[in-house]
Amino acid sequence: MSKRLLKLIRVYTIALITLAFGVSTLGADSDWIMESMSPNLDDTASLQRGANLYVNFCLGCHSLEHQRYERTADDLGEIPHELMEANVIHTGQKIGEHIQSAMSEEDAKAWFGAAPPDLTMVTRVRSPEWVYNFLLTFYEDSSRPFGVNNKVFPNVGMPHAMLSLQGIQEEVCFGNRPIDLLDVQAALRQDRVDSIKEGGAENCGELSLIPGSGMFSTEEYEQAAFDIANFLHYVGDPTRAEREAIGKYVIGFLLILLVLAYFLNRNYWKDVKKN
Numbered sequence: 107m108s109k110r111l112l113k114l115i116r117v118y119t120i121a122l123i124t125l126a127f128g129v130s131t132l133g134a135d136s137d138w139i140m141e142s143m144s145p146n147l148d149d150t151a152s153l154q155r156g157a158n159l160y161v162n163f164c165l166g167c168h169s170l171e172h173q174r175y176e177r178t179a180d181d182l183g184e185i186p187h188e189l190m191e192a193n194v195i196h197t198g199q200k201i202g203e204h205i206q207s208a209m210s211e212e213d214a215k216a217w218f219g220a221a222p223p224d225l226t227m228v229t230r231v232r233s234p235e236w237v238y239n240f241l242l243t244f245y246e247d248s249s250r251p252f253g254v255n256n257k258v259f260p261n262v263g264m265p266h267a268m269l270s271l272q273g274i275q276e277e278v279c280f281g282n283r284p285i286d287l288l289d290v291q292a293a294l295r296q297d298r299v300d301s302i303k304e305g306g307a308e309n310c311g312e313l314s315l316i317p318g319s320g321m322f323s324t325e326e327y328e329q330a331a332f333d334i335a336n337f338l339h340y341v342g343d344p345t346r347a348e349r350e351a352i353g354k355y356v357i358g359f360l361l362i363l364l365v366l367a368y369f370l371n372r373n374y375w376k377d378v379k380k381n
């Protein structure tokens with residue numbers, strides 16, 4: 107092999123490794139242990155709730171520039187267009203238009219320093235799981251401009267949009283017991299209260315909800331966060347559900363074809379072998 111070729115291979119290998127490393131660390135901006143979440147596009151009720159929550163709690167700041175109301179209505183269980191216009195569109199837009207936020211970019215810049223990003227692609231850039239955990243992990247932090255911080259997006263410049271639903275979470279300490287990291291999520295639910303009572307300065311940073319500070323129970327709020335993440339997963343690729351349904355037919359068709367091809371093949375060779 108020539109020297110030049112070897113050099114080329116070496117350069118490519120280094121570039122690939124760098125790229126792979128870069129991609130794998132992308133989004134690893136916090137060491138918070140995520141709760142797992144897998145979206146479900148068959149759950150139309152969840153997608154409808156997610157759309158409704160989105161319009162009421164997020165659209166004030168975040169548009170969905172690549173998504174139209176009309177398509178959303180048709181995809182999410184064929185919602186009648188009049189119903190969509192009367193109950194979901196609060197911005198005075200027409201059903202055929204893209205889902206725009208009512209806030210102007212100048213106002214957004216003045217209030218938040220930067221315009222809140224469009225969220226059409228957020229579950230593809232991050233992941234549905236990331237968005238779900240993002241919505242679950244706002245907590246009180248008086249050093250931040252909006253009085254809250256976030257575990258998966260540290261120092262986020264966004265207020266807790268669903269504070270009234272979830273209530274206020276605080277950072278708490280776990281006592282001095284060593285924690286097996288994998289057990290943390292399970293331990294959190296069960297032992298949180300006991301551990302906080304035990305006190306101690308070690309293992310701080312887990313979150314605990316101030317009871318009664320929100321309208322929703324923990325389960326209801328988790329469902330709401332799931333529904334929004336699920337809806338944003340749909341928005342990130344509106345034809346996914348359709349494609350998956352068609353895919354099943356295509357595979358069925360290919361299987362039938364396989365059986366036919368098998369018998370056809372056998373039939374042909376029967377004559378050949380005889381001779």
Ligand code: HEC
Nearest residue numbers: 163164166167218221222223228237262263264267268334
């Ligand atoms: C009051 C305005 C406002 C509201 C309401 C709001 N956000 Fe935000 N959001 C922001 C701003 C500003 C940022 C940018 C924060 C930053 O970059 O530090 C942001 C960032 C985000 C991000 C991170 C995007 C990224 O990849 O960097 C997500 C996800 C998000 N918001 C989701 C939501 C959801 C879901 C809702 C509704 C429950 C919502 N937001 C409601 C202002 C808002």
